[in-house]
Amino acid sequence: MVEDPALDVLLPVRRAGHRIAPSADEHELVALFPYPGSGTAGRTSRPAVHVRANMVSTLDGAATGADRVSGSINNAADHRVFAVLRAVADVVLIGAGTARAEGYADVQVPTALRAGRRARGQSDTLELAVISATGPLPDGLLDAHPRPLVITTTARPDLVALQRRIGADRVLLVGDGASIDLARALDVLAARGLRRVLTEGGPHLVGELARAGLLDELCLTWSPLVVAGPAPRIVDATGWLAPAVTARPAHLLHSAGVLLGRWILDPATGSAASSPGPLAG
Numbered sequence: 174m175v176e177d178p179a180l181d182v183l184l185p186v187r188r189a190g191h192r193i194a195p196s197a198d199e200h201e202l203v204a205l206f207p208y209p210g211s212g213t214a215g216r217t218s219r220p221a222v223h224v225r226a227n228m229v230s231t232l233d234g235a236a237t238g239a240d241r242v243s244g245s246i247n248n249a250a251d252h253r254v255f256a257v258l259r260a261v262a263d264v265v266l267i268g269a270g271t272a273r274a275e276g277y278a279d280v281q282v283p284t285a286l287r288a289g290r291r292a293r294g295q296s297d298t299l300e301l302a303v304i305s306a307t308g309p310l311p312d313g314l315l316d317a318h319p320r321p322l323v324i325t326t327t328a329r330p331d332l333v334a335l336q337r338r339i340g341a342d343r344v345l346l347v348g349d350g351a352s353i354d355l356a357r358a359l360d361v362l363a364a365r366g367l368r369r370v371l372t373e374g375g376p377h378l379v380g381e382l383a384r385a386g387l388l389d390e391l392c393l394t395w396s397p398l399v400v401a402g403p404a405p406r407i408v409d410a411t412g413w414l415a416p417a418v419t420a421r422p423a424h425l426l427h428s429a430g431v432l433l434g435r436w437i438l439d440p441a442t443g444s445a446a447s448s449p450g451p452l453a454g
């Protein structure tokens with residue numbers, strides 16, 4: 174079995190040169206990705222919910238390779254951080270486009286990372302929530318154990334069939350139109366105790382979260398690849414975000430040309446950015 178790659182700290186500068194070797198419980202990496210505790214989140218209007226996005230991009234800004242999925246542009250260093258980000262989250266939130274393209278089923282946490290979840294008061298089960306207004310959802314997703322949570326609306330054409338298939342308690346109804354209010358969707362997840370949110374995309378969902386001022390941080394892996402092509406960027410909103418969302422680095426890691434950053438976002442919607450992690454400098 175190939176061992177996971179070591180990750181070298183580039184930022185913060187005071188920790189530069191420190192090497193994070195793989196370990197079974199990944200305690201050093203886990204410590205780099207705290208979710209803010211109750212009452213310390215950045216968004217005063219939703220103090221208990223924290224939304225982290227994890228995305229991978231090529232050097233030329235592509236969110237997929239020629240295969241139209243992210244599998245061809247990620248790498249072992251990204252997989253290592255990806256697993257830790259899941260292990261510290263309560264729920265993985267994805268758009269239906271990503272569920273369809275990437276073949277999502279379950280999102281299990283490796284056994285070695287479950288003790289840490291228990292110590293943080295989290296259940297062993299990481300939930301998967303899919304946002305879908307009208308589109309089809311893959312069989313592999315709907316048959317997964319545990320069943321996914323599907324966030325949808327009462328206008329969904331196949332609503333009754335979906336409720337029968339995965340259980341009415343797994344279908345979370347937010348509104349009655351074609352567009353789901355993401356702030357309300359986060360409230361519905363929080364009401365189920367799912368406050369540490371990890372969105373794994375795709376670009377449309379991340380763009381909508383950013384536009385709504387709901388994105389607290391971005392974990393971004395740059396793969397040392399140039400692919401050109403008609404790939405989407407990692408944030409694919411229609412229209413500009415103006416003023417732009419600004420960000421400051423919490424850390425930057427490196428492994429064999431792969432750069433892995435964690436950025437704390439200031440959604441520039443009037444509330445201050447949170448400070449859940451170490452700052453660069």
Ligand SMILES: NC(=O)c1ccc[n+]([C@@H]2O[C@H](COP(=O)([O-])OP(=O)(O)OC[C@H]3O[C@@H](n4cnc5c(N)ncnc54)[C@H](OP(=O)(O)O)[C@@H]3O)[C@@H](O)[C@H]2O)c1
Nearest residue numbers: 228229242268269270271306307308353374375376377378
């Ligand atoms: N580079 C990366 O890190 C990364 C990560 C993830 C995905 N990807 C790639 O990105 C592509 C898929 O991303 P995408 O941007 O096309 O799709 P997406 O954001 O995953 O999903 C879009 C879909 O989600 C639903 N949705 C999202 N927000 C909604 C809202 N507010 N109200 C109602 N429905 C909402 C709709 O589903 P319905 O159509 O069912 O109504 C919509 O069509 C794939 O190629 C995938 O491989 C890359």
